[in-house]
Amino acid sequence: MLVALLLLLALSNASKVYGDFEQCGLNPKLDPRPHTVSILEFGAVGDGKTLNTLALQNAIFYVKSFADKGGAQLYVPPGKWLTGSFNLTSHLTLFLEKGAVIIGSQDPSHWDVVEPLPSYGRGKDVPEGRYKSLINGYKLEDVVITGNNGTIDGMGSVWWEWYNSHSLNHSRPHLVEIISSNSVVVSNLTFLNAPAYSIHPVYCSNVHIQNVSISTPPESPYTAGIVPDSSDNVCIEDSNVSIGYDAISLKSGWDQYGITYGRPAEKIHIRRVHLHAFSGSAISFGTEMSGGISNVLIKHVHIFNSNSGIEFRTIKGRGGYVKQIVISNIKMENVHTAISAKGNCGSHPDDKFDPKALPLLNHITLKDIIGTNITIAGNFSGIEESPFTDICLSNITLSTNSVSSTTWECSNVSGFSDSVLPKPCQELSKPSNSSSSSCFYLMSLGEQKSAGL
Incomplete structure (x- = not known):
C-alpha cells in the first residue's frame, strides 16, 4: 500500500513537472514573408570597411510598415557588412545569404550604451551599464534571424583584450540579445567571436534555436x-558550440535583483547538440539563478575536450532554486570533471545581497551517461545550511584516467544511485528503493515525454 501511494505521488509530481511540454517537438512554422527588401536598397556596402549601421536602421524602419501585412524579410546578400549595434522589429525575418557576413565594429563608439538588465542590477563585467548587443530586439513579436548559413562575426578580440586588461568602461556586448519578446527563432547561421555571449534570449517566451x-x-x-x-518554452537543438567558457548556460538573475524580478528560466529542452567548453562547462546552470531554474529536459548531447561537462553553480545569497532537471543520453570525451554541483561558486553584484537567501537545489536526475578519459567523475559540494538533495544517478559509466586519485568528492549532498561506475561517494550511493521511487519515476516519465524528440 505504501509503495502504491509513493508511486501515485510520484506520477502526480511528474505530471506537474512535465505536463504536455514538448517544445522541441513543436517546430516553428516559418511561412515566407509576403514582402522582401534588400539592404542594398538602403545604400549598404559590403566591402568590410564601410559602416552600414544607418543603412540597416533605415531598412528596418521601412520594414515596420509591413508589420500588419504579414511582415517582411530583410535580405542580406553575400558580402562583408560592417555595422554597429542595431534594433530589429516585430514580424521581421533577417535573412543572411550564404557568403553574407555581418561584422561587428571594433570601435566602441559604434555601440550604444544601455542600462543594466533589471534582474542583474549592474553590468556583468563592470558596474557602469553595458554596451548594447550587435543585433537587438525589445518587446517584439514573431522575429526570425536565419539564413543560408550566413555568418555573424563579433570581432571580439579587442573586447577580450579590454576585459583582460581591466580597461572596459562598460560591460561587453553580445552578438544577439532579444529581450521581453515572444516567438523568436534563430536558425541556420554561424556565430563567431562574440565579445561575451553569442545568443542571449532574456525575459522571452517561445524561443527556438536550431542548426x-x-x-x-x-x-x-x-x-x-x-x-x-x-525565459520559458525554449528549444535548443541540432547545433554545435565550441566556446571559451560555457557552451550552453541557463540563468535567471543575480542575487536580490533576480529575486525581486522573479522570472524563472523554465520549460527548456536541449537535444542533439555537440559542445566544447574550454575553460568552463558544456552545460551550466547558474551561477546567476536567483529567479529559479526548473523543468529542463536535456538529451542526446556530445561533450568533448571540456573543463567541465555538466555543472550546477550557486552560492549563499543567491536565493532561487534549480529543480526538476532530467539529463540523459550524454556522451563525454576528454572532460576534466564530468558532473559537478557547487554551492560556493560565483560573486555578488554588490554588498546589498542577503547572505540568508539560500538557494535550493533538488530533484536532479542524470541517466545514461558514458564518459572516456575523465579526470574527476563527480564533485558535489552543497551548502551546509541548504544541502543539495534528491540527486539521482542511474546507468552512468565514466572511464577515468590516472591524473587524479579521487573520482568523487561530496559534501552537504544526498541522493540515490543505480549502476554507476566508478562507485559514487556514500552520500549518493543509496540504492533505488521505495524512498527514492519519486526520483526515478520522475526520471522515467521525463524520458517518455522526450522520447523521439
Whole structure:
C-alpha cells in the first residue's frame, strides 16, 4: 500500500513537472514573408570597411510598415557588412545569404550604451551599464534571424583584450540579445567571436534555436554560446558550440535583483547538440539563478575536450532554486570533471545581497551517461545550511584516467544511485528503493515525454 501511494505521488509530481511540454517537438512554422527588401536598397556596402549601421536602421524602419501585412524579410546578400549595434522589429525575418557576413565594429563608439538588465542590477563585467548587443530586439513579436548559413562575426578580440586588461568602461556586448519578446527563432547561421555571449534570449517566451554553429577561441575570456535567461518554452537543438567558457548556460538573475524580478528560466529542452567548453562547462546552470531554474529536459548531447561537462553553480545569497532537471543520453570525451554541483561558486553584484537567501537545489536526475578519459567523475559540494538533495544517478559509466586519485568528492549532498561506475561517494550511493521511487519515476516519465524528440 505504501509503495502504491509513493508511486501515485510520484506520477502526480511528474505530471506537474512535465505536463504536455514538448517544445522541441513543436517546430516553428516559418511561412515566407509576403514582402522582401534588400539592404542594398538602403545604400549598404559590403566591402568590410564601410559602416552600414544607418543603412540597416533605415531598412528596418521601412520594414515596420509591413508589420500588419504579414511582415517582411530583410535580405542580406553575400558580402562583408560592417555595422554597429542595431534594433530589429516585430514580424521581421533577417535573412543572411550564404557568403553574407555581418561584422561587428571594433570601435566602441559604434555601440550604444544601455542600462543594466533589471534582474542583474549592474553590468556583468563592470558596474557602469553595458554596451548594447550587435543585433537587438525589445518587446517584439514573431522575429526570425536565419539564413543560408550566413555568418555573424563579433570581432571580439579587442573586447577580450579590454576585459583582460581591466580597461572596459562598460560591460561587453553580445552578438544577439532579444529581450521581453515572444516567438523568436534563430536558425541556420554561424556565430563567431562574440565579445561575451553569442545568443542571449532574456525575459522571452517561445524561443527556438536550431542548426546554429557557434565558435570563439579557447582563450576568449568568459565567452558563452547560448544563454537562455529568465525565459520559458525554449528549444535548443541540432547545433554545435565550441566556446571559451560555457557552451550552453541557463540563468535567471543575480542575487536580490533576480529575486525581486522573479522570472524563472523554465520549460527548456536541449537535444542533439555537440559542445566544447574550454575553460568552463558544456552545460551550466547558474551561477546567476536567483529567479529559479526548473523543468529542463536535456538529451542526446556530445561533450568533448571540456573543463567541465555538466555543472550546477550557486552560492549563499543567491536565493532561487534549480529543480526538476532530467539529463540523459550524454556522451563525454576528454572532460576534466564530468558532473559537478557547487554551492560556493560565483560573486555578488554588490554588498546589498542577503547572505540568508539560500538557494535550493533538488530533484536532479542524470541517466545514461558514458564518459572516456575523465579526470574527476563527480564533485558535489552543497551548502551546509541548504544541502543539495534528491540527486539521482542511474546507468552512468565514466572511464577515468590516472591524473587524479579521487573520482568523487561530496559534501552537504544526498541522493540515490543505480549502476554507476566508478562507485559514487556514500552520500549518493543509496540504492533505488521505495524512498527514492519519486526520483526515478520522475526520471522515467521525463524520458517518455522526450522520447523521439
